[in-house]
Amino acid sequence: MTDKVDLIFFGAHPDDVELSCGGTAAKLVKDGLRIGIVDLTRGEMGTRGTPQTRRREAASAAKALGATFRQQLDFGDGNLRTGREEELELIAILRARQPKLVIAPYPDDRHPDHTRTGRLVTEASFYAGLKSLKTDLPAHRPQTVLYYLQNYMFAPSFVVDVTTTWKTKMRAVAAYKSQFHDPKSKEPQTFISDPKFLEMIEARGKHFGALIGAAYGEAFVSKQPPRIDDLVGAYSGREVQ
Numbered sequence: 001m002t003d004k005v006d007l008i009f010f011g012a013h014p015d016d017v018e019l020s021c022g023g024t025a026a027k028l029v030k031d032g033l034r035i036g037i038v039d040l041t042r043g044e045m046g047t048r049g050t051p052q053t054r055r056r057e058a059a060s061a062a063k064a065l066g067a068t069f070r071q072q073l074d075f076g077d078g079n080l081r082t083g084r085e086e087e088l089e090l091i092a093i094l095r096a097r098q099p100k101l102v103i104a105p106y107p108d109d110r111h112p113d114h115t116r117t118g119r120l121v122t123e124a125s126f127y128a129g130l131k132s133l134k135t136d137l138p139a140h141r142p143q144t145v146l147y148y149l150q151n152y153m154f155a156p157s158f159v160v161d162v163t164t165t166w167k168t169k170m171r172a173v174a175a176y177k178s179q180f181h182d183p184k185s186k187e188p189q190t191f192i193s194d195p196k197f198l199e200m201i202e203a204r205g206k207h208f209g210a211l212i213g214a215a216y217g218e219a220f221v222s223k224q225p226p227r228i229d230d231l232v233g234a235y236s237g238r239e240v241q
Contacts, residue, residue: 003068005068009021010102017148018065020150023168030164036070036097037071040117058176062172065168065169077113102121102144102146105150106118110150128141129141158220159212162205162214163209
């Protein structure tokens with residue numbers, strides 16, 4: 001039987017999850033939860049590296065984060081398909097793994113694949129709970145879909161303190177040697193291979209961390225606000241700005 005997990009992180013491309021919310025993934029594992037990662041494409045349209053290289057890198061990154069499983073789909077990089085066939089493939093994963101929460105890209109981003117992934121995952125998460133939709137597995141609907149931020153910035157619904165797992169996140173990012181800055185590489189320079197890109201990731205982590213009084217943070221958007229059981233504790237160590 002397929003192992004169940006507490007959360008599944010979905011990304012359009014290998015490295016999307018690590019860059020945007022790898023610290024949160026590692027923190028959840030550290031807290032004793034089981035997570036999975038699903039990439040909807042092989043990253044075959046990338047300027048640097050090959051799908052085979054990126055698959056190996058993704059496996060190393062998943063190991064660094066402590067993921068229970070990582071699965072790579074083939075929905076088409078650069079023109080991500082969102083038809084019924086793809087939807088049913090996601091539904092099968094959700095029903096097999098039965099996550100409590102699903103985390104996906106915010107469905108409005110500079111890269112159309114990110115936007116399509118966010119929308120497709122959201123819709124599949126709802127349809128997976130329809131008992132009348134018969135498949136080989138029983139219906140299962142996650143509690144909610146949470147969205148991580150990539151290129152476009154929106155006011156976050158909440159920020160996770162990832163100070164203790166930031167180094168783990170960056171080790172997972174570093175697993176993608178073909179994609180990021182390498183002075184010895186002879187491959188074409190890209191937006192993300194510029195050393196300033198990882199500096200931006202660092203700065204963003206510090207910015208979101210500062211919003212909650214932490215060294216590093218990762219931001220999420222939720223259509224439904226999270227319940228806070230300890231209102232005072234939620235602002236511990238803070239002061240009026």
